[in-house]
Amino acid sequence: MPTNWKGFWIISGLKTGKLPAHSPFVIFGKNSFPFVKSRGTPQMNTRLCGALTALIMLTTSSFSSFADSSNRASVDRGRYLVHIAGCNDCHTAGYGASGGNIPQSEWLKGDIVGWRGPWGTTYAPNLRLSLSALTEGQWVTFARHLSSRPPMPWFNLNAMTEEDLQSIYRFIKQLQPLGDPAPTYVPPGVEPNTPYVLFPATPEGSQSAHVFTTGGNTSQ
Numbered sequence: 701m702p703t704n705w706k707g708f709w710i711i712s713g714l715k716t717g718k719l720p721a722h723s724p725f726v727i728f729g730k731n732s733f734p735f736v737k738s739r740g741t742p743q744m745n746t747r748l749c750g751a752l753t754a755l756i757m758l759t760t761s762s763f764s765s766f767a768d769s770s771n772r773a774s775v776d777r778g779r780y781l782v783h784i785a786g787c788n789d790c791h792t793a794g795y796g797a798s799g800g801n802i803p804q805s806e807w808l809k810g811d812i813v814g815w816r817g818p819w820g821t822t823y824a825p826n827l828r829l830s831l832s833a834l835t836e837g838q839w840v841t842f843a844r845h846l847s848s849r850p851p852m853p854w855f856n857l858n859a860m861t862e863e864d865l866q867s868i869y870r871f872i873k874q875l876q877p878l879g880d881p882a883p884t885y886v887p888p889g890v891e892p893n894t895p896y897v898l899f900p901a902t903p904e905g906s907q908s909a910h911v912f913t914t915g916g917n918t919s920q
């Protein structure tokens with residue numbers, strides 16, 4: 701223990717409930733902190749004041765950096781991430797066809813246009829509904845471990861930072877109304893009863909088949 705740093709003693713004294721016998725100050729019980737009374741020399745008092753100021757500054761700065769980091773996970777940033785990460789391209793009906801000109805009130809409600817390929821036919825779900833069933837922590841875990849069928853770029857979601865995922869959650873979570881569920885997955889060989897985009901069944905090993913079999917792992 702650094703015996704020359706009085707500030708440290710304040711903390712360790714509170715933690716252990718006692719202070720070293722030669723301590724230059726007295727603390728009136730746990731509840732009275734920070735009412736610390738000095739019984740030291742004027743020189744010791746100056747040093748004690750310095751240590752207390754440093755301690756307060758240290759505490760304030762770590763609180764403010766905590767606040768900064770929780771502010772970074774914000775609704776606005778979530779909106780920005782959803783926008784530039786392309787989530788609307790599939791999860792918002794008509795988004796691509798309109799050149800991205802769909803109001804936010806319609807964002808991420810899912811789409812009835814299917815994506816048909818060797819995997820069957822998938823539908824981009826209504827993310828407002830998907831997230832409504834999850835807490836923020838559950839969403840982060842879910843997104844980090846998601847592995848789904850094409851063309852969902854789940855590997856991009858896996859790679860997002862916790863803060864970015866929290867921001868996306870906060871943005872989606874405040875979108876209202878929740879809307880209706882997208883159609884459910886249709887297995888291969890079954891004709892979907894919705895419009896769909898058809899991916900050609902390419903010969904194995906060809907470029908476009910490769911796109912959907914590597915799960916984003918394109919390192920050679």
Ligand code: HEC
Pocket residue numbers: 782785786787788789790791815822823824825827830846848849850851852853856857868885
């Ligand atoms: C190219 C189209 C496409 C893009 C772009 C896309 N998704 Fe998806 N997403 C899908 C499809 C299709 C599914 C359903 C996959 C399945 O059925 O296995 C899906 C599924 C999901 C799921 C699982 C939901 C559930 O309830 O199981 C989440 C979460 C998700 N997407 C989030 C996102 C986010 C966030 C983005 C933007 C970063 C995004 N997606 C971008 C097409 C897309």
